[in-house]
Structures are given as C-alpha cells and as structure tokens.
C-alpha cells in the first residue's frame with residue numbers, strides 16, 4: 001500500500017540518527033558539545049534544577065536520549081536555557097543531543113530606545129523587549145523625555161503629558177537647520193499603569209528597565225509645560241525639529257530642583273531598577289550664562305569665574321540629583337559629557353562619543369557602559385548605498401562593524417576592565433516613525449551585538465556568525481520581525497591591484513550562495529562569470545554583480561570607476577583618519593570611486609578631524625602635472641573645506657622637496673555647501689613619490705554652533721593627472 005509506505009518512510013526519518021546539519025545558537029554558547037542523535041521535545045522529560053553552584057545568569061543543558069536536564073541558579077539562567085533550546089529545536093520539533101555550559105561575558109547587556117522623538121506604543125515596546133529576550137539581553141534603557149516630547153505620566157505635573165507629550169508638527173528631511181515642517185501633530189505617552197505593565201512584562205523576560213529623564217538639557221517638553229522652570233520664564237512650544245534646544249532647566253531656581261525631585265519620586269515608584277539614567281548630554285549653556293539666578297548660584301557655590309564655570313554648574317546639578325537619588329537607594333548613569341565636570345565617582349558613565357570617555361571614566365574609577373556611536377548607534381546607516389535606504393541621521397555602522405566591537409583596550413588594567421559593566425546599542429528615533437522601520441534598524445545588527453555582549457573575544461567568529469544567520473532569519477520570519485537584508489546581498493570592498501594599477505573588487509556574502517559578475521556593462525545572471533576571487537577592473541570596464549538565493553530576493557550591485565594616474569598606485573597614510581569614516585583607507589583614496597551623494601554616510605567619503613591629511617603615493621614612473629582632491633562641505637555638520645593643499649616630491653620616499661602649495665581662506669557661513677574640487681597645477685614631473693597634504697580647519701569659527709572644536713574634512717579621491 002502506497003500510504004503505508006509513506007508512513008513507514010516518515011517514521012524512519014524521525015528515528016534516524018543523521019546529525020542535523022546546522023547547530024546554530026546566537027549568541028554563541030561558551031561551551032557546546034553536539035552529539036550525533038536527536039530527541040523529540042514532545043517525547044522527553046524536561047527537568048529543571050536549581051543549581052546554586054552556577055554563576056548568576058549561567059545555565060547548563062544536557063540533552064540525553066530520554067530526558068533534558070536544565071540547570072541554573074537564577075530565573076535568567078532558566079530563561080536563557082529556554083532560548084537556547086528554542087534555537088536548537090528544528091522544524092520537526094527535535095533537539096540534538098548536546099551538552100552546554102553557558103554564561104555571559106558582561107553582566108550589563110543593554111538596548112536603548114528613544115520614544116521621545118517618535119512615540120511607540122505599549123505593544124511595540126513589548127515587541128522590542130521580545131527581540132531583546134531572544135538575544136539574552138537583560139537591560140532596557142528607555143529614553144522617555146526630550147525636547148520633542150515628554151512620554152511618562154507624572155501625577156503631580158499633569159501638564160507634562162497634557163501639553164508636553166504633543167508637538168504641533170515634525171521636521172521634514174534632516175530637520176536640524178533651515179527646517180521645514182510636515183504640519184502633522186505627533187504625540188503620545190504612557191500612563192503609569194502602562195509603565196507598570198511594561199516593567200512587569202520586561203521582568204518576565206529577565207529584563208530590567210532603566211528610565212532616562214534627561215537633565216538639565218533636552219528638557220524643552222518640560223519647560224514648555226512649566227515655563228517657570230527655564231531661565232527666561234518665557235513660553236515655548238515643544239520642538240518639532242531636531243538638535244538640542246537652548247531652553248534648559250534653570251540651575252539658579254530652587255523650583256527646578258523641587259520639580260526634579262518630585263518627578264524622580266514618581267519615577268522611582270514606577271521603576272524598581274537600581275539605576276536611574278539622568279542624561280546630562282549635549283547641554284547648551286547660553287541661557288545660564290545670561291541668567292542672573294544662575295550667576296547668583298555660581299557665586300553662592302564659589303564656582304570660579306573661568307571657562308569651566310558653566311560646566312561646573314552642570315556638575316552641581318548632576319551631583320545634587322545624584323545625592324537625592326542615593327538617599328533613596330538609587331544610583332545614576334549619565335552620558336559621558338558629565339565627566340567634564342567634577343562629579344562623584346559613584347556615577348556610572350555611558351560612553352557614546354566613541355570609547356574615549358569610557359576609557360577615561362574607567363581610569364578615574366567610574367563604572368562604565370560602552371555605547372560608542374562608532375559601533376553601537378543603530379540609527380546610523382547600515383549600507384553605503386544610501387539611495388536604497390530609508391532616510392537616516394547619517395553615519396555608517398553595518399553588521400560587521402557592530403560585530404567587531406571590543407570594549408576592552410590593550411592598555412586597560414584588570415581593575416579598569418572590571419569597571420566595564422557591559423555594552424549597549426542605542427536607537428534614536430528622529431527619522432524612525434513606524435514599527436517596520438524600527439525593526440529594520442534593529443535586525444540583524446542586534447544579533448551581532450548579542451555576541452559582543454555575551455561572548456569572550458576568542459569565542460567570536462564573524463564568518464561563523466554569518467553562517468548562523470541563515471537559522472536566525474527563520475526565527476525573525478517566524479516571529480514576524482522585519483529585518484535588513486544587506487548581509488544576504490553582495491558585499492563589496494574596493495581595493496586596488498597595484499601590479500596592474502587598477503581597482504580591485506572583493507565580494508563577500510552570507511553563506512555559500514553563488515555570486516556572478518560582468519565587466520561589459522550587461523546585467524549579471526546565473527550564466528555570467530562565477531565569482532571565485534577578487535576581480536581587477538581594467539580601463540573602461542564597469543563591474544556588476546549579483547548573489548543568487550532561493551529564499552531572499554537580491555539586487556544587482558554596479559560600480560564604475562574614474563581613471564587617473566594615481567589610481568591603483570601604492571599609497572601610505574601618515575595621519576589618522578576619523579574612526580567613523582575610515583573604511584578601506586588608504587587604498588580607497590586611489591581606487592577611482594567618486595561620490596555623487598551629498599551625505600557623509602554615502603559611498604566612500606572618508607574623513608579627518610582637526611589634523612591635516614597626509615599621504616604618500618608611489619607614482620611608479622608616471623609623469624604628472626595636476627593634483628586634485630574632492631571634498632564634501634556641510635558646515636552645519638562641522639564638515640568644512642580645506643585650508644590648504646600642498647604637494648611634495650621625492651625620489652627615495654625620505655627627503656621631500658616642495659612642489660606646489662595653495663592656501664584657502666576659511667569658508668564663510670554664506671558660501672553654499674556641496675561637493676567641491678581643489679586643484680594644484682605644476683610643471684610636469686615624474687618624481688617617484690608624491691606627498692599630498694590637505695590642511696583641515698583646526699577650530700570651528702565664532703559663528704559656528706561648536707566654536708573652537710576641530711572641523712571634519714571629507715575626501716573621496718586624490719586624483720593625479
């Protein structure tokens with residue numbers, strides 16, 4: 001009978017001992033031994049033991065023929081064991097026989113969500129917590145208040161939500177400068193009942209919720225609701241634009257502290273967390289400088305009238321709030337700006353402007369949470385092809401960049417390392433309005449983050465992580481999460497082939513899906529050349545490539561090149577670029593790729609900050625008479641034109657003679673921004689080594705928002721003809 005034969009075949013498959021091909025767990029367990037056979041989850045006994053000898057959050061799983069034993073010493077340990085078992089379970093409900101011992105590297109494994117710039121309701125916040133839970137994360141940093149909205153009900157101050165939770169309209173486009181608005185009101189807040197519901201829901205997933213009430217800046221929604229709290233006492237609207245409002249809490253008025261203490265009393269009742277985040281970032285102090293009450297406060301405190309006076313006034317606010325919270329058994333976390341003032345060592349520092357603040361804080365004895373924008377800002381673009389991306393704030397943090405983050409530096413002592421509590425990624429929502437977009441920014445970068453938080457460096461392996469993503473996306477799909485697909489596309493790196501003096505394209509993609517390419521401008525298909533090794537692109541050729549997958553649709557990648565005499569030449573770089581914009585350097589300066597996109601995140605813009613750019617190109621027998629550099633200027637983003645361009649030549653690469661030089665005045669505010677080209681012409685030479693120096697603006701001018709800070713200089717290519 002046919003039917004019986006089919007049934008017999010199914011039984012055989014279930015009972016077979018064929019090893020499952022992929023045993024994929026993200027984040028990678030500390031120790032995992034995989035056996036050859038399987039058990040069906042529905043047929044075995046699941047035994048849970050509390051084993052107090054295990055560290056907090058650690059767990060053991062032992063899958064045997066007739067039983068699965070799970071051991072842990074904490075609720076979180078059991079929850080993580082359950083997550084691991086879920087990931088090990090295949091479509092037939094089977095689990096491989098494994099022995100696992102697993103424990104996290106860091107005690108603090110966080111995700112941040114800004115609900116002030118755009119509001120997300122209770123259900124979406126719960127979904128966010130679910131996504132954290134599958135990645136074994138344990139801390140949710142909830143950014144509840146800002147210039148653009150107050151999102152938590154405070155019974156004593158009803159206007160905070162009646163008035164402060166709504167804005168009339170929201171900026172269109174970048175929305176920091178020369179702002180246009182959409183005319184659509186936006187708002188929302190959580191009632192105290194809803195907050196309690198979310199805190200309880202998070203606790204059921206092993207997640208602590210840390211609320212952030214940003215003090216003393218990012219406070220416009222509050223001072224718009226209660227104008228007497230700001231220095232001028234004037235009425236303002238809740239902001240619909242981005243950036244930081246100068247209207248901050250007055251540090252001279254006692255009412256400000258009374259307000260903060262009353263708000264924090266209700267916050268402490270809502271959030272059982274040991275920590276309260278008090279912000280402290282990006283505090284414009286122009287109002288304080290003009291306010292008689294703030295000036296009187298400084299006098300009363302004996303704050304010296306020097307250039308640090310206003311910073312010390314902020315430190316006074318921070319310390320006073322900390323003392324109040326400490327009286328109630330709470331500890332503070334603040335952004336790394338609070339280090340600028342004289343603050344108490346018991347404050348925990350969240351390092352966001354790179355890792356320098358975190359390193360300095362650990363040296364000074366503070367506890368530290370690393371959230372550097374270089375690796376952990378998930379509002380940044382995750383692809384250089386920004387024309388295909390939803391609009392973002394800028395920057396570039398792809399999955400690999402997140403994965404590569406290592407919070408310890410080689411110089412850190414064991415004591416300093418012990419101060420690094422953990423790692424967190426931040427999601428600011430100026431440009432994120434929908435749940436789909438929110439999830440797109442989170443996944444799969446959060447999966448990469450989970451290995452940074454959970455795994456010791458020697459247990460990390462980006463190639464293996466990518467392989468495991470084939471299983472992880474099935475979980476995303478099953479749970480209905482939207483996710484970005486870049487890792488499943490062709491991932492190009494454009495270097496140079498020095499021997500043939502031309503660009504060379506290296507491709508990678510997730511798994512072993514085949515990639516095909518063409519050089520004659522035709523669209524690549526499965527009958528084009530199979531990619532097996534880096535491809536050198538000769539004069540006049542256009543490189544196009546595609547990866548072919550059954551389950552995920554993909555796009556054609558296309559790149560053309562601008563030929564010149566330095567293209568593909570050996571190049572060395574003598575000055576350090578900005579870490580955020582350094583991809584592919586220094587070869588990317590001579591790979592023939594020019595940008596048309598006027599966005600720092602796009603294509604191959606590379607940046608230096610404050611220091612001159614200095615590179616040496618081995619011209620290798622070429623004769624040449626022109627040097628040109630292309631830069632992208634956007635002054636409100638501190639991206640300036642060069643102050644000078646210099647060329648030097650040498651035959652031995654050691655002693656250089658000046659060849660040509662030009663100086664440029666610093667650009668005035670009124671000069672239009674954009675992509676600009678600077679040329680130097682000189683008598684034809686065939687000197688072997690050409691040194692190029694591009695001078696940057698060391699200090700932003702008076703009229704800038706950040707006077708005195710170093711400017712960025714962006715370059716895409718150094719052309720020699």
Ligand SMILES: [Zn+2]
Pocket residue numbers: 230231249250251252253287288291292293294
């Ligand atoms: Zn004041």
